[in-house]
Amino acid sequence: MSQEYYDITIIGGGPVGMFAATYARMRLAKVQIIESLGQLGGQVATLFPAKKIYDIPAYPTISGTDLIANLQKQVNDFAPDIHLNETVLEIKQTSAGFELVTSKKKRYSKSIIIATGIGAFEPRRLKIDNAQTFEGQQLRYFVDDLNIFKDKVVAIAGGGDSAIDWALEIEPLAKELYLIHRRDKFRALEGNLAKLQATATHFQTPYNITALNKSQDKLNLTLTKARSEENKELSVDYLLVNYGFSSSNKQIENWGLTTANRAIAVNSSQETNIPGIYAIGDGAYQKGKVALIATGFGEAPNAVNNALLHVYPEKRQPAHSTQLIKQFKKDQKR
Numbered sequence: 001m002s003q004e005y006y007d008i009t010i011i012g013g014g015p016v017g018m019f020a021a022t023y024a025r026m027r028l029a030k031v032q033i034i035e036s037l038g039q040l041g042g043q044v045a046t047l048f049p050a051k052k053i054y055d056i057p058a059y060p061t062i063s064g065t066d067l068i069a070n071l072q073k074q075v076n077d078f079a080p081d082i083h084l085n086e087t088v089l090e091i092k093q094t095s096a097g098f099e100l101v102t103s104k105k106k107r108y109s110k111s112i113i114i115a116t117g118i119g120a121f122e123p124r125r126l127k128i129d130n131a132q133t134f135e136g137q138q139l140r141y142f143v144d145d146l147n148i149f150k151d152k153v154v155a156i157a158g159g160g161d162s163a164i165d166w167a168l169e170i171e172p173l174a175k176e177l178y179l180i181h182r183r184d185k186f187r188a189l190e191g192n193l194a195k196l197q198a199t200a201t202h203f204q205t206p207y208n209i210t211a212l213n214k215s216q217d218k219l220n221l222t223l224t225k226a227r228s229e230e231n232k233e234l235s236v237d238y239l240l241v242n243y244g245f246s247s248s249n250k251q252i253e254n255w256g257l258t259t260a261n262r263a264i265a266v267n268s269s270q271e272t273n274i275p276g277i278y279a280i281g282d283g284a285y286q287k288g289k290v291a292l293i294a295t296g297f298g299e300a301p302n303a304v305n306n307a308l309l310h311v312y313p314e315k316r317q318p319a320h321s322t323q324l325i326k327q328f329k330k331d332q333k334r
Helices: 015-026 042-047 064-078 161-170 190-197 293-311 321-333
Strands: 008-011 031-034 081-083 088-094 097-102 106-109 112-114 120-123 153-157 176-180 202-204 207-215 218-225 231-236 238-241 245-248 263-265 277-279
Touching: 008 015, 008 097, 008 106, 008 293, 015 031, 015 042, 015 064, 015 293, 015 321, 031 106, 042 064, 112 293, 153 161, 153 231, 161 176, 161 190, 176 207, 176 231, 207 231, 218 238, 277 293
Parallel strands: 008 031, 008 112, 031 081, 112 277, 153 176, 153 238, 176 202
Antiparallel strands: 088 097, 097 106, 120 245, 207 218, 218 231
16 A cells, blocks of 8 residues: 555544544554544533533543543543544545545545544634734633633633633633623523632623734733723733534535434444444434433444454454553553
């Protein structure tokens, strides 16, 4: 083969995709994750990081942030190749497997596991002409490391669960925290809103951000009161915008996969109508399925084992996880 082929390519870096990559590496497969966002964690990391999750075995309750942190540590220990800020646009069959045309380059794989959930995410961006100038610096749509907000003046824009969740995470760290929302009422869960209101957070409502300017090392925000011409200025170290995310499965519709109930139809082996392509998590459908994160975690090893059986028909089914780890460690020493 003139091209480098991975054994398994996992499209989607949410919780289920992360665990699939970990398990595939336990089985010594050559694995890559392709994720459209700038971080791993999917919906859990971007939409409800502080929300408590109750369907993870052995955890009576765990926050989205802690769940992703644990999965990230697990992924790091097994070290699959990870490609962030990259979207798969086309999948073409080749004599050796598949060619994946992405927003950055062409990649090759002997099998594919789709773990995209409800689709590729894009943040709803701040609609100000020069906003792009500050993106990835003092203007953020994602949180990669909470510690950057420590002892800083931080503004969060938004009124939904994601904005309030991040505010609850950042408030204990920040020197000052401002919450900017265009209405006096919030869409977020009432209990979490009440928790935030009990802190020292400064609520700036009903205001819209209408201008951004840099002054020395600060980001200056112009806030305009809703339905008026009243303005005020606010100087911050960071602005985190949480206006929600748009998701799309349009690319998947062009990949020739059979769908059902707005998801990819799979059989008991997690295989789609195209041999060698599998789907797991919220983006996969089979009759009687319960849509839980725990369900997706169970589907991941099933898909991995069947993908490897497709690629290597002579390969025996795996032993218990302790044996897999012993073999993985032995392989790493070679």
